[in-house]
Amino acid sequence: MRKIAPSQGPFLPYGRQLIEEDDIAAVTAVLRGDWLTTGPAVAAFERALCEATEARHAIACANGTAALHLAALALDLAPGDRVVVPSVTFLATANAVRLAGGEVVFADCDADSGLMEVPQLAEALEHAAAAPGGPLKAVFPVHLTGQCADLPALAALAAEQGLTLVDDAAHAIGSRYRAADGNTKPIGDGRLSAMTAFSFHPVKTIAMGEGGALTTNDDNLALRLQRLRSHGMVREEREWQHRDLAFDADGSANPWYYEMPEVGLNYRVTDIQCALGLSQMKKLKRFAAQRRRLADRYDRQLAGLAPLVRPIARSASSEAAWHIYPLLIDFAGAGISRARVMARLKAAGIGSQVHYIPVHMQPYYRRRYGDLDLPGAQAYYERTLSLPLFAGMEDSDVDRVAAALAEVLGRG
Template sequence: MAEPFLPYGRQVIEEDDIAAVAEALRGDFLTTGPQVGAFEAAFAEAVGAPHAVACINGTAALHMTMMALGVGEGDVCIVPSVTFLATANCARYVGAEVVFSDVDPQSGLMGPDHLAEALQRAGGRRVAAVLPVHLRGAVADLPGLARLAQDAGAVLVEDACHALGSAHRSEAGERPVGACDWSAASTFSFHPVKTIATGEGGMVVTADAGLAERLRLARSHGMVRPEGGDPWWYEMDSPGYNYRLPDILCALGRSQLAKLDRFVSARRALSLAYARRLEGLSPHLRLAHDPEWSRTAPHLLTILADFEALGVSRKAVIEGLARQGIGAQVHYIPVHTQPYYRRRYGDQALPGAAAWYARALSLPLYPGLDEAGVERVVSGLARTLGLGDRI
């Protein structure tokens, strides 16, 4: 019998998750009901944030945040080029321009030096927001980035869609990603490949009560019901969107959130298993770097490979792994190279992003994987690279 296919990421849904959704389906509310507030409260507690606002996906979380912060025409947002499209697109949704920053080629993260250079390229325009991405779950240098953003008059918004369960370490201790110690807001995603899943879903957390209220307006058409008005009355001061997360999905999110520690522990253990098995496989292959301040809850298991030195193309490696029932992916194509942004801003040289992209390859990582699966992946990788069965 053929071995099961191992995707690069997938959800882990258990019987209690199914029971939680079934219970919500039997309730009075399929949307805008009690599960939403309960999920928000549990999530805020989990990440140490005073306020949490649920929405339909991570992209919506970013868009709502730009709206709620008043980012708009004439503004600039600085975004690392190694990220998913949504981090940059959220600025364009509100009419702001994007200045792409370079990244460290070993970690894929935007650092203070990269931000300082991008601020110079902003050319005196108002920089409204800086959006560091905690790529793979590795935490960006939040204190360093926050100092530069503050000096530039910009707010820091963390794209933490990869980083639920990660923390920033310092001599003072660990602070969870989402506590918003250095940022105005942090955004999360609950796509099936993320640390917890709701199918689709997102969350914005913040320490600012006023920002939280504006986020709630943005997710539901900008609609308010003034006190003392007629029972049917509502008003809209400015348009919002229908970005509400249904009760059914919030019920799944609450069930999944209760397993966060277990899921994170499993991801960390699997990452260590990969590190042991990859060590010594080839001098031209290594794991992506996590900075010393990052207590990473791994979302992706990314290796950096010198494919030219290995004598094989990345496409051939991905196809060779697929023939062995092993999925792989590339995270990400630098956003500044996308046709839309090239037409808008021209060709740009970001050598760190180019070096990262040339070598990055993500291998299977999810709590349902076991060490035998890791052994199978690394053995398959060794065969595909022509290194023999080295495991």
């Protein structure tokens, strides 16, 4: 086997943030100001997210996992209530359901895109209906890699079955889905989903260090989510139940008073994080366009490795702001294991990752639900490998990665 040439440049991780001087200035301004925790930068970031998604409400929170957990809590899942979740996703999508007291019904995915589409959702609903368990309450589709699942079709099936749809858009800020009229709409617009969850981890298109958010068009849900992210506390006078404790003898509200009608969590986000997020949101279109351009270049540069290597299937329902650039690789046909490919790429200064181990294969879920047969998820997992993709990459970085992969696979 040929020896891979040592790194010809700086190490390229599979993903990373792009922080510019104006981002640093925005955070510095908050550090010099009066607010560090929840203050005006949080509200400004929420307004910017509403503008970008066209949603009526945005509720910023600590991270994407917190967003999913808050959404699951807002569904008021009773013990035994079931929620459909695609198995090809990060752990948090399923864990949010369990943390809220519900049970997970794992759905299969398209073997070539990793997305749960209508056939896989319908199959999961059919299996769930035939199995013992509590009522089906919701479905959590995932916009994997930045590609949107067919949201109108999924929403129609969910509505037909009386299910609430909450989409996991942790990968998809800046992505657009194709509406029934053929026009594209921003993910998170609230037209078809009760709630949409976002993540702003550093490897995502928009970085806040850690950070997340939910968007919704439902006024009552927005208010509930705001309370749940802050211990379940209520400070609005009109909502107080114990009037004798809340008000002074002259009828004025006691200035220290608050109530907690239900248990919530401290899932608040800080002004420091939101100052960075707000600065980054101004660059969303530029970052998304750069990621699309880099993905297109990868497609061209790797075309010669087909059929051994090919991009994941492209969704006709989506205009993706690519979060990651995954490939499907026939490792057996190449005569080399995935672990060995990753090791040899790393030796050449190139990071890679696998997105994801199907969640139904995790020990916790296998103990709870047994060994499930989800062949699409299994086939996708066995072939996928994510190459470096981030807004700070240059064309030459893509060319370097493509050349290194070809050499690792013996096609250089």
